Amino acid sequence: MVPVKKILLVDNDKKTRSLVSDFLRNEGYAVQETEDGKFALSCFHSQSFNLIILEVMIPEYDGWTLCKEIRKTSDIPIIVLTSRSEEADELFAFSLGVDEYITKPFSLPILAARIQALLRRAGNKPIMVRTYEKSGGLEINQTGHIVSVDGKRIDLSPKEYKLLLYFYENRGIALTREKILNSVWNYDYYGDIRTVDTHVKKLRLKLGTKGKYIQTVRGIGYRFDVES
Numbered sequence: 243m244v245p246v247k248k249i250l251l252v253d254n255d256k257k258t259r260s261l262v263s264d265f266l267r268n269e270g271y272a273v274q275e276t277e278d279g280k281f282a283l284s285c286f287h288s289q290s291f292n293l294i295i296l297e298v299m300i301p302e303y304d305g306w307t308l309c310k311e312i313r314k315t316s317d318i319p320i321i322v323l324t325s326r327s328e329e330a331d332e333l334f335a336f337s338l339g340v341d342e343y344i345t346k347p348f349s350l351p352i353l354a355a356r357i358q359a360l361l362r363r364a365g366n367k368p369i370m371v372r373t374y375e376k377s378g379g380l381e382i383n384q385t386g387h388i389v390s391v392d393g394k395r396i397d398l399s400p401k402e403y404k405l406l407l408y409f410y411e412n413r414g415i416a417l418t419r420e421k422i423l424n425s426v427w428n429y430d431y432y433g434d435i436r437t438v439d440t441h442v443k444k445l446r447l448k449l450g451t452k453g454k455y456i457q458t459v460r461g462i463g464y465r466f467d468v469e470s
Contacts, residue, residue, distance in 0.1 A: 279303025
C-alpha cells in the first residue's frame with residue numbers, strides 16, 4: 243500500500259482553508275489544518291509532513307517567519323498560497339526557500355498539479371536532516387543553518403547554504419549544472435544555466451581557503467571533494 247501523503251495547511255481564512263482541505267482530501271491526501279503560524283510550527287515539529295501550504299498573512303507567526311523557522315531544519319516542499327500579489331513579495335518568498343508561489347484567486351486543479359510535481363521531486367524518502375557535519379575544517383550545523391570555516395562563522399544566503407549542503411551531501415560525485423539546478427533550485431529552471439557558475443563563484447569566495455573543495459569538472463560541472 244502506498245503511504246498517504248500528509249499536508250500541513252496554514253491559512254486564517256476559514257473559507258479558503260475549507261475549500262482547499264476538502265479538495266485535497268478528495269484527492270487522497272491527509273490534511274492537518276491550522277489558522278496561525280505559531281501552532282503550525284508546533285505541528286511541524288511534533289508531526290511528520292510531506293508538504294506545507296501557507297498564507298503569508300496569518301496571526302502569531304506570519305508566513306515569512308514560519309518559512310524561516312522551517313528552513314532552519316528542513317527542506318520540506320513549501321507552497322505559498324496568498325492574496326499578496328506584489329512581485330517583491332514573491333521574490334522575497336523565493337529568497338526564503340519557498341518552492342512555489344500561488345496568488346489568490348487560484349485554480350484547485352493547478353494547485354493539485356503543483357503539489358504532485360513537488361512531491362515527485364522530493365521523492366518517497368522521508369525528509370530527514372542531519373544536524374551537524376564537520377570535515378576538512380568545514381562545519382555545517384543544519385539545526386541553526388550555521389556554516390563555519392576553521393571555527394569562524396561565515397554568512398551565506400539561503401541559496402548559497404543550500405548549494406553548499408547539496409555539494410557536501412554528494413561529495414566525490416561529478417554533478418552537472420542541470421542536475422544542480424534541478425536539485426538546489428527545486429524547479430525546472432528556464433533561465434541562464436550560468437546562474438550555477440555565479441553562485442559557485444560567490445560560495446568559493448565566502449569559503450576562503452576551503453573554496454578549493456568545490457572543483458570544476460571540465461565539460462560536466464562541479465565536484466565537491468574534501469580529501470583532495
